[in-house]
Amino acid sequence: METARTVSDRDQEASLTREEVEEEEEDNEAEREGKEEKLHGEGLQSTEDTKPLQKNKAWKPNVYCTLPKDQYYFVGRNISIYESIDSYGAIVWPAAVALCQFLENNRKQINLEDKWVLEIGAGTGLLSIVASLLGAWVTATDIPDMLGNLSCNLHRNTRGYSKYSPQVAPLCWEQDLEQTYPRSVYRYDYVLAADVVYLHNFLDPLLVTMRHFCQPGTTLIWANKVRFQSDLQFTDTFKSTFNTTLLTEVPEENVKIFMATNRE
Numbered sequence: 001m002e003t004a005r006t007v008s009d010r011d012q013e014a015s016l017t018r019e020e021v022e023e024e025e026e027d028n029e030a031e032r033e034g035k036e037e038k039l040h041g042e043g044l045q046s047t048e049d050t051k052p053l054q055k056n057k058a059w060k061p062n063v064y065c066t067l068p069k070d071q072y073y074f075v076g077r078n079i080s081i082y083e084s085i086d087s088y089g090a091i092v093w094p095a096a097v098a099l100c101q102f103l104e105n106n107r108k109q110i111n112l113e114d115k116w117v118l119e120i121g122a123g124t125g126l127l128s129i130v131a132s133l134l135g136a137w138v139t140a141t142d143i144p145d146m147l148g149n150l151s152c153n154l155h156r157n158t159r160g161y162s163k164y165s166p167q168v169a170p171l172c173w174e175q176d177l178e179q180t181y182p183r184s185v186y187r188y189d190y191v192l193a194a195d196v197v198y199l200h201n202f203l204d205p206l207l208v209t210m211r212h213f214c215q216p217g218t219t220l221i222w223a224n225k226v227r228f229q230s231d232l233q234f235t236d237t238f239k240s241t242f243n244t245t246l247l248t249e250v251p252e253e254n255v256k257i258f259m260a261t262n263r264e
């Protein structure tokens, strides 16, 4: 994986003229589409399952920019997120934004205050930041490459504003779960996951990870933008694995948010 651009790279971009920025945005869009096509092609056979549901064009995020940071407003706070186009986890995905909005609007139904919350596949950390600002004790996890930017975003946006300082930890789906996160010790009130289902070869490990953490007493909240036939297949397996409720849909974004609990 290429090295993510650093904060100082971004600071340099801040001094670009508007024309230079627009030119770079066009270049980045072309590069992003090239990368998406390449990534989608890597290690995956093209099958009925992996056909896009709506269009063949490479996926493009709804929220992105090449300026120094992207701005959001949740829980009464401006949240600035450093993004990059170097990997899937370095941009904010639409399901994360939808779930942040849902959590902010439904604080009584999903009360995160003083709750233990784990996020898997946290990416840039927007969702973990919002959970933290809502009063939760948050651990944001992802693959090791993602943790630098994740940690930077989390701490810059919560320091002095959150009740509990959020934690960042490596967690590769299915790997060493019982050794690193023994079920008897790591019991979370909520497990959050946004846009973790897309075209990749880790859907089975993802489900194993969800099962590992979704113990009796835990509520798993999974938000996803539905793009491919394989997303629907995962949804079926998800529904047969847990007790599930569809919390809400954002039809214009094709995002669904599910709540799940343990079946055992």
Ligand SMILES: C[S@@+](CC[C@H](N)C(=O)[O-])C[C@H]1O[C@@H](n2cnc3c(N)ncnc32)[C@H](O)[C@@H]1O
Pocket (backbone or CB within 6 Å): 088, 089, 090, 091, 092, 093, 094, 095, 096, 097, 120, 121, 122, 123, 124, 125, 142, 143, 146, 171, 172, 173, 193, 194, 195, 196, 198, 200, 202, 205
């Ligand atoms: C599409 S991004 C979504 C990021 C973020 N949740 C959001 O919605 O903005 C998927 C995330 O899952 C992480 N991921 C992918 N495969 C993984 C694996 N095998 N183990 C752990 N995390 C993984 C990626 O690093 C990335 O951060």
